[in-house]
Amino acid sequence: MTPSALKIHLALALLLATTHLQAASAPTAQIAEAERAIAAADRAGPRGQAAQTLADARSQLAQARALVADRDHRDALALAESAAATADLARAQAQLANARDDVDSKAARNDDLRRRLLVNRED
DSSP states (O other): OOHHHHHHHHHHHHHHHHHHHHHHSOOHHHHHHHHHHHHHHHHTOOOTHHHHHHHHHHHHHHHHHHHHHTTOHHHHHHHHHHHHHHHHHHHHHHHHHHHHHHHHHHHHHHHHHHHHHHHHHHO
16 A cells, blocks of 8 residues: 555545544533523513424434433434524524514504694595
């Protein structure tokens, strides 16, 4: 084997070992991130579809914690990341619903002001 081929094989072996070690370690950072994302989504005041999406995120996080307890870290990592993404989606859905409510409220207020202006012009 040439020195460069040996280096490539050694680098691949180290990469494989590092990947295996990362998969074997508990996904505590990802679980903490999922918890933060769920808390942020909860603060956004989800309702309707957003509330269901947040419930899904909480369920995924609970499953991830159970897998950590069972030492299935690879699947726990995937579920924790999915829980964080789902919670982010719930937060975005809640913010969108809140923005739509705000726009609807302002549009109704504008309509009311227009009606008042028309009534005052006729007087």
